[in-house]
Structure formats: C-alpha cells, structure tokens
Amino acid sequence: MTARICTGTGGTGYDEAVAGTADGSTVLVGGFGMAGMPVELVDALIRQGAGDLTIVSNNAGNGDTGLAALLATGRVRRIVCSFPRQADSWVFDDLYRSGRIELEVVPQGNLAERLRAAGAGIGAFYSPTAVGTPLAEGKEVREIDGRTYLLEYPIHGDLALIKAHTADRMGNLVYRKTARNFGPVMATAARTVAVQVDRVVDTGTLDPESVVTPGVYVDRIVPATQEAAA
C-alpha cells in the first residue's frame, strides 16, 4: 500500500507507472493548461496502448502533443472537461466535428467538486452552478432554503495521472504554485494514482503541516530524473 517509486526497470519509469491500464478505463489527467500537466505520463499512456478510454481533464489538449497526441490515436471514446475548445485544440475539434469523440462539458467548479465527491465517498450533491442554463438539461432540480440547485454525481477514475513538485517515499506530495490545480482532488478520486514529480526526497523531509496530498492516495511515483530518485 505504500507508494512505489518507478525507476523504469525494462522501460522508463513512466511506462512502469501506467502499466496495466485496461481498455475502457476512465483516466483522470491533471493540469490547467500546461501548469501541472503530466505530459510524460500521458506519453507513456499512448505507448501503453489502452483504448476505449474516457478522459477527464480540464481541457481537451493543445497542439499535437500530450493529451492532443493521445486523442489523435483514436483511443479516446469520450472526454469529460470544462473547456475543450481553445485556439490550438485542432485535434479535438476535428474528432468532435466528425463525430469520433463524445464530449461531456462540465463547469469547472462542478468538475472539481464531482472529483472531490468521488474521493470523499459522497453519493451526490446539490450545486447551484449551471441552474437555468443548457447544461442543466436532464439534471434533477431541487429548491433548498429558497435557492435552486442541480444534483451532481461523483466522477470516479480507474487511473489518475498527475504532476506534483516533490514526493517523499511514502507518497506524500507537495505541489508548486498554480500547478497544484486538479492534482489533489484527482489523487483522491482514482483507484490507481500515478504521479510524476521533479524530485523524490527521503521520508521525514517534508513538513507534515505542509503536505497537500497525503501518501495514502498515491500508488506510483516517477521522478523526473534518475538522480532525483536518489
């Protein structure tokens, strides 16, 4: 149950961290724009080859690398995100317009809260966001204490790919500035959590008051360099 430091026996550590991903998996991918985007883990998932995937991420890929490259393989059946369309989201745009990918648009705050709910064992919750908008379609509406809410369900992942700044050997994580974004909630919401970090430090090095993601949530850790794992 303690975190495994993936040093890449028989491949890179990134490959080791995504090994065993099954077809049909739901994969949570951290990052807001490039901040906190686990690019190398996504590249490893492309190499790993699992298909029929559902991807949950704030955006739907930029340019031709990372998430966009994964989409371009045709192995993503469905994407759940808040903001797919960007200036450089041509890979997604093409797949969507030609009907080759399903899209669920979720307001960013509901996306974060639904991921948190999955990690926290909450069955569903009432959110005031999106009431009266097209994104309320099909959702249960309820008035509570004079305000109107929509019922929102958790989003569980089979695998989460996130990026943090530093891990200790127990998997405790700290992040860096706004690269923290979706990492901490996605780490709670997936059965297997793989994290790429700038460095791994000895257990006991991180300040217990400052740990953002406790090691209980983390399964696999890939340091950016071999030296960083030392």
Added chain:
Amino acid sequence: MTARICTGTGGTGYDEAVAGTADGSTVLVGGFGMAGMPVELVDALIRQGAGDLTIVSNNAGNGDTGLAALLATGRVRRIVCSFPRQADSWVFDDLYRSGRIELEVVPQGNLAERLRAAGAGIGAFYSPTAVGTPLAEGKEVREIDGRTYLLEYPIHGDLALIKAHTADRMGNLVYRKTARNFGPVMATAARTVAVQVDRVVDTGTLDPESVVTPGVYVDRIVPATQEAAA
C-alpha cells in the same frame, strides 16, 4: 474585508473579537478536546452576554471552564455536536437531563462535511454515514449506484470561534498538528470568523504553499500577547 487585528481598545482583544454577537446566533466553536479549543474567545463570549445561542462544536464542554462555563450561564438553547457525553461533561449532562438544552447528535464526519458544505455553497449532499441507524430517523434516504445514502444539509454559523497557530496581517492562517481539526472548515462556514493565534506575523512571512486557511475567510484576529501582535 481585510482581517482586523484585535488589540483590545477598551477591553481585551478577545472582547473586541466577539463584540456584536446577537441573541439567537449560531456559534461554531473549534477544537477537538482541548486541542484547538479557543478558550479565551469562548470566555469573551460569556462576558459579551449574547443568549438564546446555538453552539456547534465536536463536544459539549469539559469540567467547568470554556464551553462548559458558557453552557452553565443558561444562554445556550441548543447544541449540535458529535460527542456530548464525556467523563467530565457534568454541566451539559445536568442541563440535558433536566430538559434545559436541546441536543442534535451528528456523526463527526457528517458534522465536518456539513460545515464544509456550508462554506462551499453546496445545498445538500448524500452521505453513507448513519444509514440504518437511529440517527437516520427523519432523513431522506436515497440509493445511488447500489449504495444507500442519507441527505445531509449544511450547517451555517453566524460566528465562528477558532484557534490557530500563526496569522499574517491579511488573515492567512496556519495551525499546529492535530489542533487543526475543525478550524479550517468552521472558518469557511460562518459569516464572521474570529481567530485566536499564538502570534501574528507580517504579511509575506508565511509560505503561500503552506497556508491552510486563506485570509478571505478570516475577519478578526486576536494575538495571544501584545508582543505577539508586534
């Protein structure tokens, strides 16, 4: 909107921090046992004199001081807590057995989550805790994805009294060890938040990665000593 450092003009800083508490208020009181218990703020609330109060706290007072002393004044109409009965909760026990205080017992995790929901603008949520128990009575039951849940509503406070370790002048807070407990969630759930701290430091001193309660939640800060406010 920035936090006010209460230095005690015309009274102690604690009195200044609880000034204006209206009869009938709901007051959230932090702490688990004595760890994180804002004893001096509770004492100030006793001096302040507001009555017909609802108190939300994990316990219902110990011995004859702090929360127990507040209960002994007869100014608390109702208490919401997870664990009122303790070896030294005689003040509460006597009030309860003689029908002079109302009690709502809430499982500790639901208590924390209901406070969080209040702070997070969640209308209600489905919790698996207490399903099939006497504490489920009167609650809406719902099956979601094969599991049974109870509908739980937020707990909003008019005033929160909490204890932290260090504040900066903007009201950013860090706590100490397990004294953190209910402080961060209660700070989000009340209209006015008063915090007693061991020391106040200059803005820019705390590490932005390690702030637990951002200043946006904090209204009034009382340093433990005059020197600590310097």
Added chain:
Amino acid sequence: MSARTKDDIAAAIARDITAEHPDGAYVNLGIGQPTLVADHLPHDSGVVLHTENGMLAMGPAAHGDDIDPDLINAGKIPVTELPGAAYFHQADSFAMMRGGHLDVCVLGAFQVSAGGDLANWHTGAPDAIPAVGGAMDLAIGAKRVWVMMTLFDKQGASKLVPTCTYPLTGVGCIERVYTDLGTFAVGPSGVHALEINGIDIDDLVERMAPLELHLDRVVRAGGDR
C-alpha cells in the same frame, strides 16, 4: 464627454470597487477585458485578487525572467505573486467562489438581460463546440457579479436585452453592467442607468429599445441633453 475606452470602463469599475469596499475586497477578474481593472486599482486599495485556478493575492502579469510556467492565471497568462498569497486546489478554489466568499467578480458578456441573466459562454451557433470553463461558477461566485462589455454589438444591437437570446450562463446573477456608453444596474426592478457617457440620453433610450431604460438613478450623464 465621449464614449469610454476599455481603460475608462476598467477605471470606473476600479473606482467603484474601492469606493464601495473601503476596507478592501476579494475580487475575481474574468479573462479578457476585465483583467484591465487590476491596472486601475490603487496600491493601497486593500483589494486582493483571486484566480480560480487556485490562488489569492495574484500579482500583475509576469514578464521576462519573472515568467514561471507554474504560475498562471485563469487565462493561462503568466502572472506574479504578491505578499500574503495563498495557493489551493481546484475544489477549494471553487468552494471559495460558490460559497460566496468573494466580494466582487467582473465578467465579460455577450448579453445581459434586464433581470440580470448572463449569457457569455456560447453563441448558440449550431456548429460551435461547447466550452464553459469556469464561466457558470463565476456567474454565481461572488456577492456581487458585474459585467464589463460594449453596450452594442458590431451590428448595432444592444447587448442589454429584455431576455437573452444566447444560451444562459447564469440566471439573475448580474447586479451591474459597465459599458462604453454608460453604467447600468440590472435586476428585479429592470434596467436603471447609473451613468451615461458620450451619448445623448434620448439617443440611448431609442437605441436600447425595446428595452425599458429607467433614468431615475442617473448620477452622471455625459451626453448633451
């Protein structure tokens, strides 16, 4: 007096934030034009900026060596950190908004209705790819939500309308609308002009029709009436 430039509008918003929140305020500025408001806030205003990707006390845009790819705003533009900053994750950041802890949020808009409905996320074009980001969370995410926009679109149609024709972002959530030609309060009692800039009042009323414009609260009129 002429119509207001973007900077004039931003300055008016900054002026009102500081005047109406003399002790400071926690403010979220939406991506695009609303970010200009930051340039007009006095250093001693006590205003603390929130960015929904997870930060309070956000500083100005970063340049040159100050650019850090891990430190960006909601528009994905590199920014800086001010003393007293705090970082938090997405669920905590949106909890802060949804829970009503921010004082003011300023957003752009395609349309605002007389009752305060906001449309700013989707043009309604059938082939448009839907993308909402934090727009719907922001629309309900502060004690006061204001809009900054041009009053008329490129075809000359008023963007303050009796009822939005674009898909909604939020219902009854807007309190005030700042435009090149004036500032307007919206809500249950309809549209009240608060300030009129660079246009004759009669012209304004005519061009905004069929919207009913109430003139009882105009405190500054820049037209020639």
Added chain:
Amino acid sequence: MSARTKDDIAAAIARDITAEHPDGAYVNLGIGQPTLVADHLPHDSGVVLHTENGMLAMGPAAHGDDIDPDLINAGKIPVTELPGAAYFHQADSFAMMRGGHLDVCVLGAFQVSAGGDLANWHTGAPDAIPAVGGAMDLAIGAKRVWVMMTLFDKQGASKLVPTCTYPLTGVGCIERVYTDLGTFAVGPSGVHALEINGIDIDDLVERMAPLELHLDRVVRAGGDR
C-alpha cells in the same frame, strides 16, 4: 491453549494485518482496546496509522517531555509523530475514511450481528445521553472493518448475535470479529469461526446459540476436542 488476553487478541489482529497486507496498510485503530494493536505491529510492517482527528503516520503515546497538547489521538491521548506524517482538517480526514482509502479499521463493539451489523455507540438505555463521535463514520470508513471485543458479556450472553438488540452504528459493515475465544468472519453467509481459542468447540457452539456457527473455515482450534 487458553482464552486470549487483550494483548493476544491485539497480536492476532496485528499478525493478520501484516500477513494480508504485505506491502503495508493504512489503518485506523478505534479508541480503547483496539489501540493495543499498534504495540504488536513490527516496525517494518509498512503499516501507517490514521487518527480521525486529522493525522497520518501517528506514532506511539507520548510520555513526559514529549507530551504536546496539540498532538493527540481520537481518544484525546497525547501521541507522537512518525517520519512521513501529514496533518489535515476534519473534513479531509473523514473524506479519507468515507471515501474508502483506509485499508483496515479496528473497532470495539457491544454487539455484532451475523450479517455484519455493528452496535457500539449506544446501550439503548432510555436515560443514556446519545454520543456518537466518529463511530458511525468509522464503521463504514475502511475497505475492511474489524471488531475487537470479548465474545461474551458480563452476564455470559454472546455479543455475536443473530440480530443486534442495541441501536446500530452501521449496517453490514463488519467483516471479521476478533475475540478472547476466537476469530469469526461475519457477513452475508453468516458467522464462520476462523480460529477458536481456549474453549471446546461444542461448548462454544452451545454458548453462542441460537446463533448458527459455521465451522467450515476453522484453521486453528485451541480447544480440546
């Protein structure tokens, strides 16, 4: 072989945790007797203790100068911090439990039913003041929830019962029950003895009646049959 002492029971639980979770486990030990389990975990077991008042990697009880009033366990006893510790607030701590992230939770009990219902928070006495603490959250708060108790109460009645008569803490949540006289699996297929200690099997079956005790899984029997 005689009946197990509290320490024997705790040692048996510790042995099973480490055997069944060879890579380590995240474990919550309820207040009272279950805390004894910690004393029987090898240092290299990889077991990390959670305390629901907001900490992972909790260490042993603190003594003398090590006592820090800000560092206590759920029983409000001063404890210590091990390397790799992390502190978090109550909502995060119970989210960790409710979300099923802990591997094992060990609790005391008044009664456990054959189907795995737990009663450990209230005696049902009409004048008792209700107090639940984290009991109901813990009951459903781990992948596996085990009970540590004496098998019979002071009046000699079995605490493993067909149906709980005390008010419930949780429904169908218990997987295994460790007692002085044996270890039992409970759940949809009823009660299966896994190990019997210091009592003749026939005696045990008779004293536990009317509960039906399945003997198909007994791996160790300490009686004299």
